[in-house]
Amino acid sequence: MAKKLVTKNNQMNKDQKDAKPAPTSTTTSKTTSKTTTQKPTPKKVTPQKPKVKVLDNLSILKSSPYLKQKNESKTPQKKPTLKDLFDRSLLSQKEEKLEIVMTGQYEQALDLMFEADASNLYPILVGPPGIGKTTLCRYYAQSRAEITGNDSFEWITFDESTKPAHLIGSFNPATTIQKGFSFEAFNPGPLIKAMLNGGLFLANEVNRATEYTQNSLLEPLEEKTVSVPHIGRVKASPGFFFIGAMNPSELVGTHRLGEALKDRFNVWIELDYPDKKTEMKIIEHNNPYYKVEESILEKIYLIINRTRTHHQIQSPASLRSGIALARLTGVAQKRNKTEEPNKILRSLASNVLFGAIQTKPGVKSKDVISNIISQVLGSA
Numbered sequence: 001m002a003k004k005l006v007t008k009n010n011q012m013n014k015d016q017k018d019a020k021p022a023p024t025s026t027t028t029s030k031t032t033s034k035t036t037t038q039k040p041t042p043k044k045v046t047p048q049k050p051k052v053k054v055l056d057n058l059s060i061l062k063s064s065p066y067l068k069q070k071n072e073s074k075t076p077q078k079k080p081t082l083k084d085l086f087d088r089s090l091l092s093q094k095e096e097k098l099e100i101v102m103t104g105q106y107e108q109a110l111d112l113m114f115e116a117d118a119s120n121l122y123p124i125l126v127g128p129p130g131i132g133k134t135t136l137c138r139y140y141a142q143s144r145a146e147i148t149g150n151d152s153f154e155w156i157t158f159d160e161s162t163k164p165a166h167l168i169g170s171f172n173p174a175t176t177i178q179k180g181f182s183f184e185a186f187n188p189g190p191l192i193k194a195m196l197n198g199g200l201f202l203a204n205e206v207n208r209a210t211e212y213t214q215n216s217l218l219e220p221l222e223e224k225t226v227s228v229p230h231i232g233r234v235k236a237s238p239g240f241f242f243i244g245a246m247n248p249s250e251l252v253g254t255h256r257l258g259e260a261l262k263d264r265f266n267v268w269i270e271l272d273y274p275d276k277k278t279e280m281k282i283i284e285h286n287n288p289y290y291k292v293e294e295s296i297l298e299k300i301y302l303i304i305n306r307t308r309t310h311h312q313i314q315s316p317a318s319l320r321s322g323i324a325l326a327r328l329t330g331v332a333q334k335r336n337k338t339e340e341p342n343k344i345l346r347s348l349a350s351n352v353l354f355g356a357i358q359t360k361p362g363v364k365s366k367d368v369i370s371n372i373i374s375q376v377l378g379s380a
């Protein structure tokens, strides 16, 4: 019986496939056999209108300020070449004016950096990921350039594979074959550039470098000189300043900062998760377009902050997570005007937190996250 039914259905599908567009006149049906007149008339396929959600997504993406390019001219432009894009980006980088939240610990840290610079001492910023170390250094570089008129700022982010040549420079093999180990064949690295210009060098994530690479910093920091193989020793110009930044050494992926290097950093600036007011300001500052109301901002802060005190979390969410959650919530609220903001926040929080926290062994991230969400937002 079942087999029969399947055959019948298959036949029907075949008939439907073969069928021409829906018969409109009775004459057509007259010409068909008795059995085929009983089969259901194939439905007319009408083109589907795009779903509301698709239109919604389209408009939110089209109006997003993050996707808009600066285009001063009103006339249509030809497609820029890669070189055009490169030049345009170089220009905008020069014009870039970094604005940051400068209260609480950031203000104190900035003051200390100026004092260290004025005393010809080298500071190092230490703090967990995403606390604002790099941002603060970039801001310091900008402020220093405004005061001294010297905008030389070089930086490198260290990791296991960073070699001394990445700091000092290397010889171009082709030119070296032609001209030997001469200055013309030498591509200076960022450290030499900063030293020669009397500028600022930032050694970002300095404790991710191997001890071998860390040791190449000893001479520049102590003697303000650096030896370039085949060329000689170069002395830093007046004004050369060196800042280190790193995560606390107990974090995965870090090396021990060698005693000799440690001893050359004379001002230790510890940064921690900022106070509530400062962190809320930072989140707001980094969410310039789709603002969320103050009460939602506070809930975002509370969710993020809870990850830092939760006994089952090994590595908590950083400032980046709060910023991400505020931006996402702002956009979702704009798209979904009728939805309750709390509900939006509840559904997005886990999307942001899932990869942002590291739980203790044996603890599921999902459980911890829903526990935190219900603690802050109440149970669903």
Ligand SMILES: Nc1ncnc2c1ncn2[C@@H]1O[C@H](COP(=O)(O)OP(=O)(O)OP(=O)(O)O)[C@@H](O)[C@H]1O
Pocket: 099, 100, 101, 102, 106, 127, 128, 129, 130, 131, 132, 133, 134, 135, 136, 246, 247, 282, 285, 286, 319, 320, 323
């Ligand atoms: N004072 C501040 N004002 C405005 N935004 C800030 C401030 N501090 C941090 N931020 C924002 O927080 C985010 C993380 O900052 P940053 O990259 O400087 O952290 P970090 O400590 O260098 O992190 P990592 O250790 O992972 O390198 C960035 O998006 C930055 O814009």
Ligand SMILES: [Mg+2]
Pocket: 133, 134, 135, 204
């Ligand atoms: Mg950084």
